[in-house]
Amino acid sequence: MTRGPQKQFDTEVALTKAMEVFWAQGYEAASLSELMKNMGIGKKSLYDTFGNKKSLFIKALEHYALTNVSQIRDRLLSEGSALENLKQLLLEWQQKHSQPGSCGCMFGTNIADFTTEDEEVAQLLRYYLQQLEDLFCTALTKAKDAGEISSSIEPRDLARFLVCTTQGVALVGRVMEDDLTLKGAISTALRFLEKS
Secondary structure, eight states: OOOOOOOSSOHHHHHHHHHHHHHHHOTTTOOHHHHHHHHTOOHHHHHHHHOSHHHHHHHHHHHHHHHHHHHHHHHHTSSSOHHHHHHHHHHHHHHHHTSTTOOOOHHHHHHHHOOTTSHHHHHHHHHHHHHHHHHHHHHHHHHHHTTSSOTTOOHHHHHHHHHHHHHHHHHHTTTOSSSHHHHHHHHHHHHHHHHO
16 A cells, blocks of 8 residues: 655644634634645645644644643743742743733633633643643742742642733733733732742
8 A cells, every 4th residue: 555645844833833823813713724824735734634623723722732831831940949930930921911912822812712612622721721820839839848938828829820810911911002001910919929
């Protein structure tokens, strides 16, 4: 049996391009023609490699999660002060989402777009948020053990607060004309961490 022709495109590059379209426009607004144009592939290649539009979207979300969670993990769990690493991440988050044309967090925008009736997407969104919470909790526990924050602080609850704060900052940043709101939110979170 002869093998079919080899793919003439880089699957990961194509998936990244699809992710960018979904991220900027959302699932419903992203047309197949625009996806194929940005991915640089035809309909047959899209269906053969990624499946239908929904399947491609799920793969794009997973790709975003792997990339984003990995970057956050590297930042939070790098050497040095756990509290300082966390503060730097929050400041970087604020700066990133204060930029003109910010698309926010791909997961946050889809939390707003999808309902729990779509269990496959809802499960993936919950999984990502749990990973983010766990990373914050690990960093906060490390900070607590090092005496950088109060021993009375419950790292899990504070991690949940940070998940909600960072997701809100990413979402609100999409429409703000200046960065005053995001700066205010993050500076308040930082002051809380410093007093903890």
